[in-house]
Amino acid sequence: MASIKDVAAHAGVSVATVSRTLNGHPSVSPGARTRVLAAVEALEYRPNAVARSLRTDQTHTLGLVISDVLNPYFTSLARAVEEEARALGYSVIIGNADERPELQDHHIRTLLDRRIDGLLVSPADGRSPLTLEAVRSPTPVVLVDRWLPGLDVPVVRADGRVAVHDLVAHLHGLGHRRLAIITGPASTTTGSERVSAFRSGLSAFGLPLPEAYIGQGDFQAESGRRAMERFLALPEPPGAVFAADNLMALGALDAIRAHGLRVPEDIALAAFDDIPWFVHTDPPLTAIAQPTDELGRAAVRALIARIEGRPARSVTLPARLVVRRSCGEPAPPAGPEPLTGPAMPAVPAGPVSESGGTQPHGTAGPDPRSTP
Amino acid sequence: MASIKDVAAHAGVSVATVSRTLNGHPSVSPGARTRVLAAVEALEYRPNAVARSLRTDQTHTLGLVISDVLNPYFTSLARAVEEEARALGYSVIIGNADERPELQDHHIRTLLDRRIDGLLVSPADGRSPLTLEAVRSPTPVVLVDRWLPGLDVPVVRADGRVAVHDLVAHLHGLGHRRLAIITGPASTTTGSERVSAFRSGLSAFGLPLPEAYIGQGDFQAESGRRAMERFLALPEPPGAVFAADNLMALGALDAIRAHGLRVPEDIALAAFDDIPWFVHTDPPLTAIAQPTDELGRAAVRALIARIEGRPARSVTLPARLVVRRSCGEPAPPAGPEPLTGPAMPAVPAGPVSESGGTQPHGTAGPDPRSTP
DNA sequence: ACTCTCCATGTAATCGATTCCAATCAGGGC
DNA sequence: GCCCTGATTGGAATCGATTACATGGAGAGT
Structure with missing residues (x-):
């Protein structure tokens, strides 16, 4: 799989120029730009999202931990979440807790390890250690549908x-x-x-x-x-x-x-x-x-607001x-x-x-x- | 968030020793091991999965692109897939195509960019460019439920x-x-x-x-x-x-x-x-x-077989x-x-x-x- | 003609892990 | 007492991107 170095070599420029071209940085000459674009085309280059995330500390990914995928209510919630997130440039990783606290914890842990940008949780149980850890962590959290009393976290629910x-x-x-x-x-x-x-x-x-x-x-x-x-x-x-x-x-x-x-x-x-x-x-x-749809959309908007440093309010x-x-x-x-x-x-x-x-x-x- | 360097400093060892300890490498002295583990505990260290993936070229993640999450058939398929994948140490990212070819392509593209280890697709349409690209790519692909005639890809279906x-x-x-x-x-x-x-x-x-x-x-x-x-x-x-x-x-x-x-x-x-x-x-x-459950499980097993270099057969x-x-x-x-x-x-x-x-x-x- | 900007570009550091390679050290065999 | 072996360990390269900083050159102003 072609890397940015290959593209740079093929276009006869440095990797910095390739990166600048691809990220729309202003100071790239038209000549360099066309050569880079041609090389990208020729090599079918696609930036490695993993490497990019490591450097930028952003994954453009949200985590969604729901209580039970087989429940149509949560399915349509998940769909609404994914829809809105995609519209705003984010992907969603869904974790299904099956109403089991330990599974919920497993998913929260995994998602946090993957450095998702934000976490949406519908807590299967009231007081799991991982949920609290997530809330304390720098990763923004928003609760959907169910919430945890006594935590200062935005909640989106009906x-x-x-x-x-x-x-x-x-x-x-x-x-x-x-x-x-x-x-x-x-x-x-x-x-x-x-x-x-x-x-x-x-x-x-x-x-x-x-x-x-x-x-x-x-x-x-x-x-x-x-x-x-x-x-x-x-x-x-x-x-x-x-x-x-x-x-x-x-x-x-x-x-x-x-x-x-x-x-x-x-x-x-x-x-x-x-x-x-x-x-x-x-x-x-x-x-x-x-x-359901409104809840999912509101939750995503609140979460992304927090990710981007804007304040987020609870929604009912x-x-x-x-x-x-x-x-x-x-x-x-x-x-x-x-x-x-x-x-x-x-x-x-x-x-x-x-x-x-x-x-x-x-x-x-x-x-x-x-x-x- | 604590990194491996912080742990190394805290334990008074090098990052190499920390890494070896955490990955179960044999030659780590008991003394170093305990100090590392203590530091991990003290700093609440968690390895950064993004960095690890960049280095090892493995994400331990499977992609699943299904035609419609709102369809209970696909929901339960997705659940079975996630279940089996988790049991085998993999996470699953679900992409919902909503029976729209362009959405399906979007998801395949995104998943490939994230360097997932393998891809499970239930193609919403017969011949989308991205599906073909995925099949040509080094990323192993297995088709579920629906398949594409004339492609040499394992198919799991009823x-x-x-x-x-x-x-x-x-x-x-x-x-x-x-x-x-x-x-x-x-x-x-x-x-x-x-x-x-x-x-x-x-x-x-x-x-x-x-x-x-x-x-x-x-x-x-x-x-x-x-x-x-x-x-x-x-x-x-x-x-x-x-x-x-x-x-x-x-x-x-x-x-x-x-x-x-x-x-x-x-x-x-x-x-x-x-x-x-x-x-x-x-x-x-x-x-x-x-x-459904059997299909999901069989598909995951076939995909992981291919990921690990073993041959995979179609299942009907x-x-x-x-x-x-x-x-x-x-x-x-x-x-x-x-x-x-x-x-x-x-x-x-x-x-x-x-x-x-x-x-x-x-x-x-x-x-x-x-x-x- | 000289200097001052500013644009375009490249070099290199960096993110956080893994892992090759070399170095150090202790102990055993002779 | 010396050398060899093997166990530990650290240094440094590497993965593939982004980006701060340095540099070179062209054009403008006087």
Whole structure:
């Protein structure tokens, strides 16, 4: 592979002139420039990014450590991050933590060793040594989605509290009184926040949240299934279950089906995180949608601001309730829905019903959709 | 950030001794070793991977360019690749081409510039200049999922021909005679292969494949929707549609629903690529499952073999038909299904029905599943 | 015509590691 | 007691770029 020396020799100039030409330095004569460019062409020269990084101490690379690539929410977050980063001249290395703290640490370590310019983390657990080390290190860090209390680091995330309250109101309006939740790990902010928002929503309606109605999950499908199994084994099972992420909702749905029960006739189900598939599940799932793309873009902009020495502020965007049929709402007239995934304006909005029609709130009771 | 020089100074030895200690070179005295290790500890020294790569000409990094991260098939492929690579001491940089050739080229270029040790590509289009350049370059390349005819590069992929034939037999057995397909771009092997397998399956049953029953798609949901729209506008619409990937199936489902039609009563639907969500769509979708994990692992092993100078062979694993209800099969008794995604043994197997029970082949006619 | 600028260019240091080669030192064999 | 061998160790080259500094020459100003 040709190096800058080869190019210099071929063009009859010094390596300095080659470097200057390629980096657009002003004082290079037209003659030298054309000869260099010709040599570059002839030798198919490409600068060695490794050598360049060593010298300039910049890799033009961002690290992104996410909790679980198989979760469509994080996948689309990752896509948005990569998109925005590329637009701004950066590459992204994704590390998948699979919700395992030690894997998360492994990735942070590796990324730091590679001298990435900045790090985006969605911490799988609250207080891993490596996360703290990263924050103390000179490498700029921005947290996405989940954050760590007590650290002075910009956080880009969605606030789901209003949407969770909307959901509780929705369930209450449909006549549900025994509401349960399948949570994520308490060590994640998204885990604990969603429970507390749910609890405060319930208390606004004077409803209790008994311990037995709190299923401990880990954001993976299997844990959602187990939690639902336990709910169903209760002497008095809940009438509605809120899963704190989409994979646990999938697992819960599995468990419900395994028991031969129907949604929403026998039990209502709703999820945090909206994904395109929820439109086509049986039944379509009511969910809380996060502005994924906006979050990813904002996170990258904040990180690059810090890399370039500009100040970066935390960003919080609202999440939004998307009502479908899984809680007992009468089926809206079938109509096309955009395929680009859950639409999500950056401005706050109240709960929306899928079809865009007005939402007949308060129409309680099971929905007899089985009559065609 | 502490460098090897700082460590050497702190330990009172030369940089050579530090390097030898850290790389496990035998001739380092116990005294020097402990002092070096203590200095490393004290300074929280971490070797600079960039400098190391420059010197050793190894980055211990693989590049993976996939066609679309938002497609669950590629996501799980990427996960398997990362998993296996990590186990073997490599990191992975993922480039998402979004099915756009120019983006694919951008990523290949960037990865090559970073001097990754090897490249895994699932080519978004047949003949991009950068793919060819990569193949000619000294960097080992292995193709995954899709391949490029006429290139001497190892290919790791699934062969779906048998499964497609099984699918046609399944549809035929259920009484379907007007079968249509929504294909991927003809420039991808997976695009053209799936059509030709479908066509040959049809001809085995003496069925035609009229031009109007071939919908041109691009592996994205929106194209699946458009193709289905066109089918439904035909004077004689098909009775069963086979989508060549899961996203186009999602789009097709959208279109069907928008027209107020039901699956499978009004039209049957099947897809290539099985994903966990297909169990819970309405109705559960019959699909052809690829052994994603195995593919990812095999691809990494082949690539690393080439990196280490060993020969690598192409690998072809069988895909498998998973029967659910979307083609009119009577509903199997509800039962739990493993959550780990479509189970996929590496050994060939005939079509399976979801519940694990034997499959009542030949039970033709639309399935009146609406009676609970 | 002389000097002062300024432009174009080259030389060489530098980034942080690895590694070849030579030097030093201790111990064993004679 | 001397030399040889082998274990440790340090010095310095190297990877491929960027860039500070030095230099040479051309053109302008007086």
